[in-house]
Amino acid sequence: MKNKIFIIEYQKGSDKGFDGFRADTKPILDAIEKETNYKTEIVFYKPNRKYELLDYLKERARAVISRINPGNLKEVDEYFQFLKALGNSGVEVHTHPDVMINLDFKDILAKLKGTRLGDDETYFYHTYTDFVRKFPEHLNKHGIRVLKTNYGSTGEGVYLVSKKDDGSVFSVEAVNNEKFYYDNINEFLEKFESKFEEESENAAYFKGKTGFVGCRYLQRISEGEIRILLVNNKAISVVHKKPQEGEFSATLFSGAKYNYESPNEEKWKDVVELTMEGLKDIKPFLNGQNYPLLWTMDYILDYDEKGKDKYILSEINCSCVGITTELQYAKDVANVFAKKEKKLKKK
Structure with a gap:
């Protein structure tokens, strides 16, 4: 009988605790068992045994929660196809790969141009030829640009590039503050x-x-990045990420400080409202699936034409968002399954 909720982990990676699991895995499963009648289990994805795991989960899982940072996998595409096969067999997949492939990549920022979330000066250079043809013009126009590899995390593959008056070019890599001339x-x-x-x-x-x-x-990145932490279509926290002095990246790996606050606080009213309205612009990219189970939308402050605060979407994360330091949010994740369980009982 399919009465279990599974978390899928990967044995390798720097996100493990002393017991070999992510620090937020067991708290999430404990919360699910407390809030629902579902049993839970942790399984490890092993590429050379994926078909055995696929059969095991098809037989037992009502839902699976993927807690693998794709950056830890050599064959990410293969893992996404594995999750897709689970979904096609009737297992609920959180978060579905059709959603991750659209939202978790930086090109979503370019795709959202023309919406309330998009910035018209964002471009996606898919090929090097495209980059050579377009980037010099964009750098000349603004004098300084941020380049982000389409898929990356923790500030890796992010560069600040500026052009000097003498025509020379200077770049800084966010993850280690390494400078190039x-x-x-x-x-x-x-x-x-x-x-x-x-x-x-x-x-x-x-x-x-x-x-x-x-x-x-x-x-205004110097003022910090504002992260909205969501469970499905509900904002559960606002995280103010303040960069380290002299840094332009607001990641933990670059020394930023994270402060978790309630989304109901008046000072966050505008950015929370923008996020809730922006869900309508994101919906077409869900491919008919649900919003991610646990995800974030990050913003950087700017000024509008009247000099008032304006929030610019800088990133969406939905493949493996951690709540290690704020384990109380495990209950919000569990409530997703509690609501589904109640609906099933009413049928």
Whole structure:
């Protein structure tokens, strides 16, 4: 009988506790058992035994929660296909790969242009040829740009690029604050070519996903990044991420400080309202699936034409958002399954 909720983990990665599990895995499952009648179990995804795991889960799982950072996997596309197969067999998959492939990549920022969440000066350079043709013009226009690899986390693959009056180019990598100097734009373009990955011919999910997204540099990043933490379509927390002095990245790995606050506080009213309204703009990218189980929308402050605060979407994360330091949110995750259980009982 399918009466279990499973969390899928991966044995490798820097996100493990002393017991080999993510620190938020057991609290989430404990909360589900407390709030519902479902039993729970943790399983590990092993690429060489994925078909055995697929059969095991098909037979027993009502739902699975993927808690694998895709950056830890060598064959991410293969894992997404594994999750897709589970979904096709009738198992609830949180978060479904059709959703992750659209929202968890930086190109969503370019796709949202023309909506209340999008910024019109955001571009996606899928190929190096496209980058060479367009980026110099965008850098000339603004003088400074942020380049983000289409898929990355913890500030990895994010560069601040600026052009000086003498035509030289200066770049800083967010993850380690490493600085690079180039005599001119051509030298920069030549050296940057190696950062464009080749697209795999066998990829099913990752077609058209290599490349970089170019965004405006927002000076108010020094004031911090504002993260809305959501469970499905409900905002459960606002996280103020303050960068370390002199840094332009607001990740824990770059020394940022995180402060969790209630979404009901008056000072966050505008950004929470923008997020709730913005869900309508995101819905077309869900491919008919639910909103992610546990996810975030990150914003950087800017000024509008009247000098008032304006929030610019900088990133969406939905593949493996951690709540290790705020385990009380495990109950919010569990309530998703409690509501589904009640609906099933009414049928």
